[in-house]
Amino acid sequence: MKQKLAKVYLILVFIILYAPIIFLIVYSFSQGETMTNYHGFTWRHYQTLFSDSRMLAIVANTLLVALLSSLIATLIGTLGALSINRTTKRVTRESLLTLNNVLMVSPDVIIGASFLIFFTMLKIPLGFGSVLMSHIAFEIPIVVLMVLPRLREMSSSMLDAAQDLGATTRQLLSQVIIPFISPGIFAGFFMALTYSLDDFAVTFFVTGNGFSTLSVEIYSRARQGINLEINALSGVMFLFSLLLVGGYYWIQQASRKRKHRKREVAS
Amino acid sequence: MTRRKTWLYFIPYGLWLALFVIAPVALIIYQSFFDLGHHFTISNYSTYFQSATYLKMTLNSVWYAFLITLFTGLISYPTAYFLHQLKHRQFWLLLVILPTWINILLKAYAFIGIFSQAGLANQFLTFIGIGPQQILFTNASFIFVATYIQIPFMILPIFNALDDLNPAFVNASRDLGASNWQTFRRVIFPLTLPGVKAGVQAVFIPSLSLFMLTRLIGGNKVITLGTAIEEHFLTTMNWGMGSTIGVVLIIAMIIVMTLTGDQRPKGGTPR
Numbered sequence: 139m140k141q142k143l144a145k146v147y148l149i150l151v152f153i154i155l156y157a158p159i160i161f162l163i164v165y166s167f168s169q170g171e172t173m174t175n176y177h178g179f180t181w182r183h184y185q186t187l188f189s190d191s192r193m194l195a196i197v198a199n200t201l202l203v204a205l206l207s208s209l210i211a212t213l214i215g216t217l218g219a220l221s222i223n224r225t226t227k228r229v230t231r232e233s234l235l236t237l238n239n240v241l242m243v244s245p246d247v248i249i250g251a252s253f254l255i256f257f258t259m260l261k262i263p264l265g266f267g268s269v270l271m272s273h274i275a276f277e278i279p280i281v282v283l284m285v286l287p288r289l290r291e292m293s294s295s296m297l298d299a300a301q302d303l304g305a306t307t308r309q310l311l312s313q314v315i316i317p318f319i320s321p322g323i324f325a326g327f328f329m330a331l332t333y334s335l336d337d338f339a340v341t342f343f344v345t346g347n348g349f350s351t352l353s354v355e356i357y358s359r360a361r362q363g364i365n366l367e368i369n370a371l372s373g374v375m376f377l378f379s380l381l382l383v384g385g386y387y388w389i390q391q392a393s394r395k396r397k398h399r400k401r402e403v404a405s
Numbered sequence: 406m407t408r409r410k411t412w413l414y415f416i417p418y419g420l421w422l423a424l425f426v427i428a429p430v431a432l433i434i435y436q437s438f439f440d441l442g443h444h445f446t447i448s449n450y451s452t453y454f455q456s457a458t459y460l461k462m463t464l465n466s467v468w469y470a471f472l473i474t475l476f477t478g479l480i481s482y483p484t485a486y487f488l489h490q491l492k493h494r495q496f497w498l499l500l501v502i503l504p505t506w507i508n509i510l511l512k513a514y515a516f517i518g519i520f521s522q523a524g525l526a527n528q529f530l531t532f533i534g535i536g537p538q539q540i541l542f543t544n545a546s547f548i549f550v551a552t553y554i555q556i557p558f559m560i561l562p563i564f565n566a567l568d569d570l571n572p573a574f575v576n577a578s579r580d581l582g583a584s585n586w587q588t589f590r591r592v593i594f595p596l597t598l599p600g601v602k603a604g605v606q607a608v609f610i611p612s613l614s615l616f617m618l619t620r621l622i623g624g625n626k627v628i629t630l631g632t633a634i635e636e637h638f639l640t641t642m643n644w645g646m647g648s649t650i651g652v653v654l655i656i657a658m659i660i661v662m663t664l665t666g667d668q669r670p671k672g673g674t675p676r
Contacts, residue, residue, distance in 0.1 A: 144487040144490070145487075147484070147487060148484065148488065148491075148497075151480065151484045154553065155501065155553075155556065155557070156504065158512055158516060158519060158553070159504060159507055159511075159512070159515065161515055161518065161525065162511065162514070162515045162518070165518065172518075172521075172523075173517075173519070173524065174518075174521065174523040174524055174525075174528075175523070213417075214417045215418070217414045217418050218415070218418030218421070220414055221412075221414050221415035234422075237422050237426055238426075240426050241425070243606065243658060243662065244610075244655075244658065245610055245611060245614030245630075245631060245658065246611070246614060246631075247614045247616060247631040247634045247651070247654070248433065248614070248651050248658075249429070250638075251634055251647060251648070251651055252430060252433040252651070255429070255432045255433060255436050255644065255648070256425075256428060256429050256432055259432065271425075274421075275421065275425035278418070278421055332506055335506070335508065336505070336506070336509055338508075338509060338510055338617060339614070339616065339617070339631075339635075342617075342635075342639075343635075343638065343639070352508060352510075353508055353510045356510040356511060356514060357617055357621075360510065360513065360514045360517060360621055361620065361621065364517065364518055364521070368514055372508075372511045372515075375507065375511065379503065379506035379507060380503070382506065383499060383502070383503055383506060387496075387499055
């Protein structure tokens with residue numbers, strides 16, 4: 139009985155979580171012009187979407203910013219995690235972590251507004267560059283937070299062993315540390331990617347006039363009312379997210395399996 | 406590893422800390438002391454604390470954020486709890502996370518359709534005999550959509566806390582004769598409280614600053630601190646006042662962080 143109640147509750151939550159998304163996608167195939175009363179199947183809105191060169195350019199921009207910023211943020215964040223992990227003084231480590239988390243907990247508007255002041259003062263033109271820099275900036279802390287736990291799990295005896303066997307700093311890093319923390323690095327990269335693709339507020343502040351990302355574009359179109367082209371866009375994006383999540387899950391499972399196998403060999 | 410080499414690795418991260426963490430916070434505080442004519446003044450603060458409009462807006466914003474956090478928590482805790490008992494829980498957790506990968510603007514946009522005059526929600530209300538209502542552009546719709554968006558961010562930390570919970574404690578409690586409810590109240594809930602606190606942090610602060618939802622769903626009826634900041638920065642171009650509200654928001658954030666304890670936000674990924 140209790141089990142059943144729990145199941146019903148979970149099903150309800152999942153329905154609520156997914157209904158809006160399914161609703162959006164269903165109407166992307168409707169012949170009507172609004173999201174009321176389904177009017178029969180059509181690919182028309184997808185055709186409009188794929189011939190909308192402005193939208194396609196914005197999609198390309200968004201993906202470029204997301205990939206580029208995540209790569210750079212992963213690099214800087216991993217280096218940051220490595221150096222935080224090497225600090226021996228507790229005070230230094232704690233204050234570094236606090237500073238690291240400032241952007242994690244700051245509201246988007248504060249990040250956006252303060253970056254806008256920052257770029258304006260330095261006379262950095264608003265556009266691709268400012269958006270890219272902002273994305274890198276707010277993605278770094280999540281990478282650090284994903285990598286640090288893996289670094290902590292690493293036993294120092296393993297590092298000592300490597301050093302005793304004559305490994306140089308570079309070898310230690312590339313042959314021992316990086317392979318061990320790579321699941322954390324991957325997780326950090328994916329989270330950074332999510333943050334970038336999902337961001338609206340920060341981009342909205344620092345984007346200026348010429349440059350736009352998907353979120354900003356959807357915002358301005360949604361303010362004008364319903365347009366089923368946006369529904370078609372959500373269909374495409376949902377498929378894309380599914381692929382990303384699937385890829386992420388697969389990587390996680392693969393690394394878990396590898397770990398199990400290693401453990402079996404060891405025992 | 407030699408000391409000097411490790412410092413080299415620190416340079417990019419250190420630069421980031423200086424330029425994108427410390428400098429912006431300093432700048433927003435600095436900017437809050439300038440009025441429209443670029444004079445150094447504390448008039449922004451005196452205006453803010455003397456104006457009934459600003460104070461009411463702030464209280465309102467906090468109240469809405471509180472409601473959103475409360476509803477999110479009430480829905481998320483049981484969800485995380487039941488999810489954690491499932492067999493393929495990592496998979497189900499992934500399904501909870503999946504909607505957060507859909508752009509937040511698209512989700513808001515979906516609700517514009519669902520809540521519209523002839524939309525799904527009104528069709529349902531007509532069907533059960535209540536008749537169509539104005540749903541979009543009300544405070545309730547704002548809270549509903551905000552809660553919807555925040556749920557996964559609350560489920561995750563609670564789920565992680567449940568995962569960290571040593572089942573031996575639960576078994577011990579049962580062996581000592583505690584009922585299910587007692588076990589939950591005395592053992593499980595206190596031990597997963599850090600997760601709840603992390604969730605509150607992850608939900609409350611963003612809820613203070615959601616500005617596009619107030620526009621798209623709330624129809625500008627709800628003005629949050631975030632809306633006010635956006636308005637001052639991008640519409641009226643009064644950066645001084647906008648920064649002042651920003652400083653207030655930062656202070657609100659620090660208060661929330663202190664109240665919810667030293668909980669570092671746990672990242673939102675399944676392990």
